[in-house]
Amino acid sequence: xxxxxxxxxxxxxxxxxxxxxxxxxxxxxxxxxxxxxxxxxxxxxxxxxxxxxxxxxxxxxxxxxxxxxxxxxxxxxxxxxxxxxxxxxxxxxxxxxxxxxxxxxxxxxxxxxxxxxxxxxxxxxxxxxxxxxxxxxxxxxxxxxxxxxxxxxxxxxxxxxxxxxxxxxxxxxxxxxxxxxxxxxxxxxxxxxxxxxxxxxxxxxxxxxxxxxxxxxxxxxxxxxxxxxxxxxxxxxxxxxxxxxxxxxxxxxxxxxxxxxxxxxxxxxxxxxxxxxxxxxxxxxxxxxxxxxxxxxxxxxxxxxxxxxxxxxxxxxxxxxxxxxxxxxxxxxxxxxxxxxxxxxxxxxxxxxxx
Amino acid sequence: xxxxxxxxxxxxxxxxxxxxxxxxxxxxxxxxxxxxxxxxxxxxxxxxxxxxxxxxxxxxxxxxxxxxxxxxxxxxxxxxxxxxxxxx
Numbered sequence: 353x354x355x356x357x358x359x360x361x362x363x364x365x366x367x368x369x370x371x372x373x374x375x376x377x378x379x380x381x382x383x384x385x386x387x388x389x390x391x392x393x394x395x396x397x398x399x400x401x402x403x404x405x406x407x408x409x410x411x412x413x414x415x416x417x418x419x420x421x422x423x424x425x426x427x428x429x430x431x432x433x434x435x436x437x438x439x440x441x442x443x444x445x446x447x448x449x450x451x452x453x454x455x456x457x458x459x460x461x462x463x464x465x466x467x468x469x470x471x472x473x474x475x476x477x478x479x480x481x482x483x484x485x486x487x488x489x490x491x492x493x494x495x496x497x498x499x500x501x502x503x504x505x506x507x508x509x510x511x512x513x514x515x516x517x518x519x520x521x522x523x524x525x526x527x528x529x530x531x532x533x534x535x536x537x538x539x540x541x542x543x544x545x546x547x548x549x550x551x552x553x554x555x556x557x558x559x560x561x562x563x564x565x566x567x568x569x570x571x572x573x574x575x576x577x578x579x580x581x582x583x584x585x586x587x588x589x590x591x592x593x594x595x596x597x598x599x600x601x602x603x604x605x606x607x608x609x610x611x612x613x614x615x616x617x618x619x620x621x622x623x624x625x626x627x628x629x630x631x632x633x634x635x636x637x638x639x640x641x642x643x644x645x646x647x648x649x650x651x652x653x654x655x656x657x658x659x660x661x662x663x664x665x666x667x668x669x670x671x672x673x674x675x676x677x678x679x680x681x682x683x684x685x686x687x688x689x690x691x692x693x694x695x696x697x698x699x700x701x702x703x704x705x706x707x
Numbered sequence: 708x709x710x711x712x713x714x715x716x717x718x719x720x721x722x723x724x725x726x727x728x729x730x731x732x733x734x735x736x737x738x739x740x741x742x743x744x745x746x747x748x749x750x751x752x753x754x755x756x757x758x759x760x761x762x763x764x765x766x767x768x769x770x771x772x773x774x775x776x777x778x779x780x781x782x783x784x785x786x787x788x789x790x791x792x793x794x795x
Contacts, residue, residue: 461758464751468728517728523747557750626751660757660769661750667775668742668749675773684773 357451359401359474359489361426362481363439364393365457366407366417369478375413382413385420388482389456393423395485402426402446406438406455435462436469454489456481460556460622460661471513479553508590509623515589527628528700531588534632537704539580539597544569546594547580550619556661557596557620557630561654561682564599564617577601581640583633585624596620596633602646612687613641614650618662625661628698634669635695636703642690650687669695710792716785718763719756723748723781726755737782753778760784766791 367374370393373383397403404427405414414428427445429438435457443453450472457463458478467475476484484490512530519526539547544566551564572578583596599617603609615637620630641649651671653662655678663686671686678684697703716737723746724732732746739745741753748756753775757768766788768777777787 461754464755468726468755520729520731522729523727523749523752556754626749628749630750655773657767657770661754663769663773664748664750664753664757664775664778667778668753672774672776678773686774 357449357489359454360452361402361404361442361446361448362393362396362454362456363404363406363442364389365435365455365459365462366405366409366413368458369456370405370417370421375407375409375416382416385417386478389478390421392481392485393421396490397423399491401490402448404428404442404446405430406435406442408432434465434469436466439466439470439473454481454484460625463622464625467509467513468517471517475509512587512589523626523628524698527587527698532627532698532700533586534629534698534701535584535586535704536633536636536701537582537584539569539573539582541570541573543582543594543597544573547582547597550594550597550621551617554619554621555658556622557625557665558659559618559651559653559662559666560616561656561659572599579640581633581636583620583624583629585627585629587627592621592623595624596629598633598637600637600641602644610648611646612648612650613637613644613646614652616652618651630662630665631668631695632698632701634665634671635697636701638669638688638690638694639697642694647690648687649690650685652683652685654682655684656682710789712782712785712789715764715788716781719760719781719785719788722756722759722763723752726759727752735781737785738780740780741778741784748778760788764788764792 364370370386370389371383372386375382393403403423403425405417405425406429407413409430411430414425414430418425427442429441439453439455443450450470454474454476455466456476456478463475466473474489515530516526547569548564548566572580579600581598582594585592585595597619598615600613600615603612638649651666653666666686671688673684673686720733720735724730735746741748761767768787777784
C-alpha cells in the first residue's frame with residue numbers, strides 16, 4: 353500500500369456536499385446541486401474515476417442527485433447506518449482496496465469516523481474536493497507544486513492515521529512517538545490572512561462563531577491591551593503550519609476588581625483535531641494568564657450543537673459556566689480559577705518568547 | 708431500552724474503546740476520570756462518544772449538560788443517561 357495511491361472511486365455525501373442544502377428539509381423541492389462540486393464530479397467521472405454516494409437519506413435522494421448532476425453512480429448507500437460501514441460495502445461491491453477510495457463529507461464527525469475506521473481511505477472536506485482535480489492522486493498527468501503539496505498533506509494525514517490505528521498505547525504516547533511539535537508564539541502581520549481564514553473556516557473548534565476581518569486582526573496586533581497567540585503544529589509525518597490561535601485581553605489590573613484574562617476567540621483547525629493542539633493552547637493560556645497575575649481565565653463560548661468539541665476541550669481544561677447561564681446571544685462564559693494546579697502543557701510543546 | 712446503570716456503563720465502556728481505538732479501555736474502572744490522565748478523553752474522542760450515545764440511547768448529552776460534567780467518569784455518564792431515559 354502506498355499513501356499517494358491513485359484514487360479509483362470517490363464516495364460522496366449528499367446533504368450540504370453534492371447538494372447545496374439538506375435533501376429532506378424540502379422534499380417537494382429539494383436543493384440544487386452544488387455548482388462547484390457538481391463540476392468536480394463531472395470532471396473526475398470524465399477521467400474514468402468511479403463515483404459513489406453514502407448518505408443519511410432515503411434511497412430517493414440518490415435518484416434525485418443522479419437527475420440533477422447527470423452523473424451515473426457506481427454504487428449508492430443511503431440509510432442511517434455508519435458511513436464507514438457503507439464505504440466498506442461499496443469497496444467490496446466494486447472490489448477496490450481502501451486506499452483507492454476517497455470520501456467527501458462536509459461533516460467533520462463523519463470524516464473523523466471514517467478516518468478512524470478506514471485509515472487508508474483519503475478523507476476530504478468539500479473545500480479539498482473542489483481542488484482535488486489538480487492533485488496527483490486524481491490526475492497523475494497534471495501536477496502543480498501547490499497541488500503536489502496539498503496532495504502530500506492528505507497523504508501525510510493518511511499515513512499518520514494508519515500509524516495511529518496500528519499503535520496500541522495512549523494518545524499521548526502516540527503523539528510523542530511521532531515527534532509531535534507544537535509551537536506557540538505571538539502573531540505576526542504575515543499571519544493575518546491565515547488567521548482570518550481560520551476564523552471563517554473553523555466551526556467545531558471555534559468559541560466565538562464569528563469571522564474576524566484582517567482589519568480587525570491588524571487592530572488587535574497593534575493594540576497593547578490585546579495578545580494574539582498562534583499555534584503551529586508539525587510531526588514526523590509533516591508540517592501543518594499555523595492551525596490555531598487565541599485572542600486574549602486583561603480587564604486591567606487594580607483592586608478591588610479581580611484580575612481576569614478573557615479570551616474573546618479561541619479557534620483551531622479541524623486538521624489538528626485529536627493531536628492535542630487545543631488542549632495545549634488552553635493549558636498555555638492558563639499559564640500565560642497566571643504569569644501576568646490574573647486570578648481567573650474566562651472564555652465566552654457560543655453554545656451550539658456544532659462546537660461541542662470546543663466545549664469538551666474547555667471542560668477538559670477545567671473551565672465551567674454557571675449552569676443555565678446562556679445569554680440571549682447564545683453565549684455562556686466559561687471560567688476557571690488560576691490558583692492551584694493548572695492544566696499541564698505537554699512536554700512536546702514549545703513556547704516562543706512570551707506572546 | 709434498559710435503564711440499568713451497570714448495563715449502560717458496560718455498553719459505554721465498549722463505545723469508549725471503539726471511539727478511542729483503544730481496546731484496553733473496555734476494562735476501565737467506572738470511576739476513572741475520563742478527562743486528563745486516566746483515559747485522556749480529548750475533544751475528538753469525546754464528541755464521537757457523545758454522538759454514539761445519542762444514536763444508541765437518544766440522549767443528547769451536549770444539549771442537556773452545558774458544562775459536560777456528566778463526562779467526569781463512566782459512572783456519572785451512565786447515571787446521567789439512565790436518569791434521562793427514566794424521565795423521558
